[in-house]
Amino acid sequence: MSENELSAVEAELYDRQIRLWGIESQERLRAANVLLIGVRGLGSEIAKNILLTGVNSLVILDDGIVTEEEQNKNFLLNRGSEGKKIAEEVLIKAQALNPLVKLSADTSAPAEKEAFFFESFTIIVATGIKTDLLFKIDRICRANKIKLIAGDVFGSFGYSVNDFQDHHYIADQPKLLGKKRGHDSKETKAEREILKVKGEIKYPELYKVIILPNKKQNADCIKKSKRRNEYLFLMLILLEFRNRQNRDPRVSNLDKDLKLLQEIKIEVLDLYQADHLKLSDQVFELVFGEVVPVCAVLGGIIAQEVIKAVSQREIPVNNVFLFDPVTYCGKEETVA
Structure with missing residues (x-):
C-alpha cells in the first residue's frame, strides 16, 4: 500500500465521505498537509472540521497566550489553561477528534517564519494576520503551487478569501432526461441523471x-x-x-x-x-469580539473550501465569501 492509499481503518472511518465524493478525492485529502494560522474562536472551528475530513497532517501555528476571554469562546481549551501557549493547549481535545491525523503545534510568531517553512504544505488557512504578512504568504504559495484561504470573524460579521490559483475541479450536474411513452401510450416520469462536469477557475493574487x-x-x-x-x-x-x-x-x-x-x-x-x-x-x-455561532458557521464554510480545493470536487467560492451580520446569510463576491 502506498503512503497516500487509505488503510482499512481509514476506509471504514471515512465511509460516508467516500460515498459522497469518491475514493480518489478522499485519497487526495489523505495526502494533504494543512497549515492553520491562528486557533482562536474561528480557528478552533476550522481545525475541528479539517481534522474530521481525514487529512494527512495539520500544523497549528499560533504564538498567542490563553486568556479567560479565549477560554469562553474556544471549545478546544480546558479550564485552567490561562497563561499557557494556546497552540499547545488545544492539542489534546483536537487530537481526540481524529487520532489518525498527524497533529502538531508551533508557538512561533507567524511573521517571524522564513519562506521555506510555508513551502511544505498542500494548503494554508490564515486567520488573524495583517495584510502585509498575508500578501507575503500568498506570494510564497503561488511560487510553490500551494492553495491559500484567508478568513476572519469580527463580531457577527465574517469573511473568507480564496486564492486557489489555476484551479481545476469536477462538479456533479443534474440532468433531467425526457419523458418516455410506453407500449400502453402512458408517459413515464422524467429520469434524473448526474453528469460529471469539468471546470476551471483562475484566481487573482490577493493583493x-x-x-x-x-x-x-x-x-x-x-x-x-x-x-x-x-x-x-x-x-x-x-x-x-x-x-x-x-x-x-x-x-x-x-x-x-x-x-x-x-x-x-x-x-x-x-x-x-x-x-x-x-x-x-x-x-x-x-464587529466587536468573536461571536461563537458565527465562528461555527464560517469555520464550516472555510473547511468546506479546504475540501473542495484539495479533493478537486465541486465548485469553490470565487473568490470572496461574506457573512451578513444582520441577516446571517452568506454572499459570494467575485473580485478582480
Missing part, C-alpha cells in the same frame, strides 16, 4: 483583491466596479483597522475604535468611488 488606502497597489480596476456588496467594504475597513492598530476592535476601547472605523470607512469608500451611504455606521456596532 489584487484586498486593495486598501495608503498602499502601493493599482486601484484602477476597482474603480470600475460600482455595485460591490457593502460588506466587501466592511471587510476592507476591518483589515485596515487591524493593520493600523495591530489588533481587532475592542469593546474596552469602544468609542475610540468606532471613531477610527468611521474614518477608515470614508477612506475606503473614497478609494472605490462609492457612495458614503453604501455602508451604515451602525454596522460597526456589530
Whole structure:
C-alpha cells in the first residue's frame, strides 16, 4: 500500500465521505498537509472540521497566550489553561477528534517564519494576520503551487478569501432526461441523471483583491466596479483597522475604535468611488469580539473550501465569501 492509499481503518472511518465524493478525492485529502494560522474562536472551528475530513497532517501555528476571554469562546481549551501557549493547549481535545491525523503545534510568531517553512504544505488557512504578512504568504504559495484561504470573524460579521490559483475541479450536474411513452401510450416520469462536469477557475493574487488606502497597489480596476456588496467594504475597513492598530476592535476601547472605523470607512469608500451611504455606521456596532455561532458557521464554510480545493470536487467560492451580520446569510463576491 502506498503512503497516500487509505488503510482499512481509514476506509471504514471515512465511509460516508467516500460515498459522497469518491475514493480518489478522499485519497487526495489523505495526502494533504494543512497549515492553520491562528486557533482562536474561528480557528478552533476550522481545525475541528479539517481534522474530521481525514487529512494527512495539520500544523497549528499560533504564538498567542490563553486568556479567560479565549477560554469562553474556544471549545478546544480546558479550564485552567490561562497563561499557557494556546497552540499547545488545544492539542489534546483536537487530537481526540481524529487520532489518525498527524497533529502538531508551533508557538512561533507567524511573521517571524522564513519562506521555506510555508513551502511544505498542500494548503494554508490564515486567520488573524495583517495584510502585509498575508500578501507575503500568498506570494510564497503561488511560487510553490500551494492553495491559500484567508478568513476572519469580527463580531457577527465574517469573511473568507480564496486564492486557489489555476484551479481545476469536477462538479456533479443534474440532468433531467425526457419523458418516455410506453407500449400502453402512458408517459413515464422524467429520469434524473448526474453528469460529471469539468471546470476551471483562475484566481487573482490577493493583493489584487484586498486593495486598501495608503498602499502601493493599482486601484484602477476597482474603480470600475460600482455595485460591490457593502460588506466587501466592511471587510476592507476591518483589515485596515487591524493593520493600523495591530489588533481587532475592542469593546474596552469602544468609542475610540468606532471613531477610527468611521474614518477608515470614508477612506475606503473614497478609494472605490462609492457612495458614503453604501455602508451604515451602525454596522460597526456589530464587529466587536468573536461571536461563537458565527465562528461555527464560517469555520464550516472555510473547511468546506479546504475540501473542495484539495479533493478537486465541486465548485469553490470565487473568490470572496461574506457573512451578513444582520441577516446571517452568506454572499459570494467575485473580485478582480
